[in-house]
Amino acid sequence: PAVEPAVRDGIRCMLMRGGTSKGAYFLASDVPAEPLTRDNLMLRIMGSPDQAQIDGLGGAHPLTSKVAIVSRSTEPGIDIDYLFLQVVVDKPVVSDAQTCGNLLAGVGPFAVERGLIAPGHETTSVRIRLVNTGDVATAVFATPGGRPDYDGAAEIDGVPGTACPIDLEMQAGTKPLLPTGNVTDEIRGHRVTIVDNGMPVVLLDAGELGVSGDEDPEVLESRTDLTQELEHVRLEAGRMMGLGDVTDQTVPKMFLLSAPTNGGAIGTRGFIPKRVHTSIGVLMAASVAAGIAIPGAVGSDLARLPDSDVFDIEHPTGIFPARVRVERNADGEWTGTSTSLRTARKIFDGLVFPRPRL
Numbered sequence: 001p002a003v004e005p006a007v008r009d010g011i012r013c014m015l016m017r018g019g020t021s022k023g024a025y026f027l028a029s030d031v032p033a034e035p036l037t038r039d040n041l042m043l044r045i046m047g048s049p050d051q052a053q054i055d056g057l058g059g060a061h062p063l064t065s066k067v068a069i070v071s072r073s074t075e076p077g078i079d080i081d082y083l084f085l086q087v088v089v090d091k092p093v094v095s096d097a098q099t100c101g102n103l104l105a106g107v108g109p110f111a112v113e114r115g116l117i118a119p120g121h122e123t124t125s126v127r128i129r130l131v132n133t134g135d136v137a138t139a140v141f142a143t144p145g146g147r148p149d150y151d152g153a154a155e156i157d158g159v160p161g162t163a164c165p166i167d168l169e170m171q172a173g174t175k176p177l178l179p180t181g182n183v184t185d186e187i188r189g190h191r192v193t194i195v196d197n198g199m200p201v202v203l204l205d206a207g208e209l210g211v212s213g214d215e216d217p218e219v220l221e222s223r224t225d226l227t228q229e230l231e232h233v234r235l236e237a238g239r240m241m242g243l244g245d246v247t248d249q250t251v252p253k254m255f256l257l258s259a260p261t262n263g264g265a266i267g268t269r270g271f272i273p274k275r276v277h278t279s280i281g282v283l284m285a286a287s288v289a290a291g292i293a294i295p296g297a298v299g300s301d302l303a304r305l306p307d308s309d310v311f312d313i314e315h316p317t318g319i320f321p322a323r324v325r326v327e328r329n330a331d332g333e334w335t336g337t338s339t340s341l342r343t344a345r346k347i348f349d350g351l352v353f354p355r356p357r358l
C-alpha cells in the first residue's frame with residue numbers, strides 16, 4: 001500500500017512546556033480535521049498505547065502526553081481557538097472531554113510563533129476560546145521585538161528554574177460552579193462536593209478515606225483499595241453531573257483534601273483520574289479554591305481561607321497560588337472566575353514522524 005504522506009513527509013509540530021505539563025502543539029491546518037483520523041494520528045505521534053510511549057513523543061505520563069490544536073478563531077471578539085486532546089498513555093484513547101490550563105499557557109506564544117496573530121509592541125494579549133469547554137481565557141505575555149520571550153524571572157512550583165511570566169485570566173463563567181446544584185452530595189456513603197470552575201473536580205476529605213492527604217503520589221497510586229473506591233465514586237459523580245459514562249474519560253478529577261501543612265489554604269492530592277498529579281492543574285486549582293470558598297462544601301472546614309482572593313493550594317511539589325472569586329448570580333447560583341500565573345517554553349520545533357500504524 002502507498003505510504004501515508006504524514007508518515008513519509010512528517011507533520012509540523014512544536015514541542016512546548018506549558019506550565020507543569022508538556023505537549024505537542026499543531027496548527028489545525030496541519031492535521032486532519034476529521035476527529036477519528038486525527039485521533040488515530042495523535043496516538044501514533046505520541047507512541048500510545050504503550051506504558052513507555054517508547055516509539056513516540058509522549059513522556060509516559062498523562063502530564064506529558066498532551067496535544068494542543070490551534071487555529072485563528074472565526075468567533076467575534078476571539079483571536080484563537082485552542083482544542084486540547086489528552087492522549088491516554090496505555091490505551092488507544094484520545095479524549096477531548098477536558099481542557100488543560102497548563103498547555104493553555106503555551107497557546108499564545110505558539111500563535112505568535114506561527115503568525116496566527118500579530119504581536120503587540122512589548123506585550124501581547126490574546127483572547128483564546130477553549131474549544132473543549134466553551135470557556136474564554138485572556139493570555140498576556142511578553143513579545144519584545146515581536147517575538148515571544150521565554151526567558152524571565154517567574155518561578156512556578158513543579159518546574160525547575162525561572163521563565164517569562166504568562167498571565168491567564170478566565171472569563172467569568174456562564175456555567176454554574178456546582179453542576180449538581182448541591183453544595184454537597186453523598187456517593188457510596190462519602191460526602192463529596194462536585195465543583196467546576198474550568199475543570200470538573202470531586203472534592204473528598206482525605207481523612208474520611210483513611211489517608212492523611214500528604215502522602216507521595218506513588219504511595220497513593222499503590223493503594224488499590226483507595227484507587228478502586230475513588231473510581232467507583234468518580235463513575236457515579238460523572239453520571240450525577242451529566243457527563244454520562246466517564247469510564248474512558250479523564251474527567252472528573254478526584255481530589256483528596258486535608259488541612260494545610262505548609263502555610264497555604266488547603267492540602268491537595270489530585271487523581272487525574274488514575275495517576276496522582278505531581279503538582280496540580282491550573283483549572284483544577286481554580287476549581288478546588290472555588291469549592292473550599294463555598295460555605296459547607298467539603299474542605300471548607302479543613303481550609304485556612306485567605307484574607308485576599310489568592311488561595312495558596314498546597315500540592316505534592318509546592319504551592320499553586322490561584323486567584324479565585326466566587327459569588328452568587330441573580331438566580332442564586334454560585335459562579336466563579338480565576339486568574340493564574342504560568343510560564344511556558346518552546347523546546348523543539350520541526351517535523352514529527354508518526355508511526356505507520358497503531
Ligand code: NQM
Pocket residue numbers: 020021062063098099100101102103199250272280281282283284285
Ligand atoms: O487543570 C492535567 C495539568 C492538567 C490539567 C490533567 C490542567 C488544568 O496539570 O488546568 O492543566 O488534566 O491531567 O496540566
